[in-house]
Amino acid sequence: MTVSFGWGPVAARALAPSAACVVVVDVLSFTTAVGVAVEGGAAVYPYRWRDATAEAYAQQQNAVLAVGRSEATATHPWTLSAAALRAAPMPPRLVLPSPNGSTIAAAAADTTVVAASLRNHSAVARWLTDRGYGSAGRPLAVIASGERWPDGSLRPALEDLLGAGAVLAGLVGPHTLTPEATAAATLWSATEDPVAALHGCDSGRELYEYGFPQDVAVAAEVDSSTAVPVLVDGAFQEAP
Template identity: 55%
Template sequence: MNEAWTQRDSRIRFEWGPTGAGAVAVGAAFVAVVDVLSFTTTLSVAVDLGISVLPYRWRDGSAARVAAEQDAVLAVGRREVVAPGQVSLSPATLRGVSGVERLVLPSPNGATVAAGLAEGGARLVGVSLRNAEAAARWVARQVGADDVVAVVAAGERWPDRSLRPAVEDLWGAGAFISALVGAGLRGHSIEAGAAVCAYESVAGSVPTALGDCASGRELIAHGFPEDVASASEVGSASAVPVLSDGWFVAASDG
């Protein structure tokens, strides 16, 4: 790894996808994973409801087995929902659900990034536009004077499976980084600063921007406008998902 890519001299770092996570997470006290449409938005809704979430890699046939072993519900793909009360990657399916305490949540991007970082022992925080400010305030209370915070935008995938940088994740990362700076953390990288600028450009019109971006248009075209609406709930969540023993749970200040 080229050391210039690690942003090692910066206290707040920002990069994209699994490879970028590997570059900037080294030595970080916390790593924030951002996947606005929809892993970390769904994660935020789940933790708000007191549901523990296991991030799981996408389309792995072992997911059902793991869910059974963990006495958990397996979230299916959006288009695989066939009955009321079935949970999917869509955050809307969690609203009004009852009896779910543990959820295995696969996704091709956010969950995959989170699972990879967890294997390396990173202290993870799940960040969406719903909880970016609350997450930043919590992280700021935990870190020491010289601690590093890395922020990873999960992005999406092109048909050839290469990373497609997704502007909604740039906005989510920027909202979180902006709140970290507002909480007193200094020394962000140029890349982190660019994310802040991107968020500031849409901060007053997030619902419209999310609906107009490529990922939002895709979800709306496929019949999931409610997912875009859920992701647009800026600042609505106070619960902060943190990884503990492999599961995302609501953070405490202890």
């Protein structure tokens, strides 16, 4: 099989060694935030945890460290919130901690890593097709990040399944998809209103409850972006 699909960091570690490219999908909110930041001209450094080590890492990279949504201030507005990033002055270098999307990017860092969301799924699919990813010579793995249950275990997330399926459904050419990848693509094609699904899914409702409905709205801007963030030297940058 030349195109595979999996869930979370464990799948990334298992699939990345045999893949020429890994696509990370974390719609709410890591890869959506990465896309917004890259569009604004930032190089985005993924980092697994938001703690003292993240602060040290940001200093090493001469970068601004994104804080938790509730910790944002007028003088430090950079967070994982895509809406907040869009409204903030964009720094040239941004460290963006995320236990899901960033961890997957780190697990696949030895190969080409692309950040995809609903905002740029068609652009990503075109970029992959143009470069021959998903062929026998350049196998492709698409990883849905999912969320976490309170015990730390993976919670499959509809928004990431839809985002992964959108990329998979957009691939053009002779690809051999695993049954899991085919199922994800089929779900996307069969979803009549992905925007409503995003607002109504568990993760979307959680962001509403936390007071960040605008982040769901940004993530639901389907096909609004042509930016393809690619991990280069530790940072996501817009592909030429």
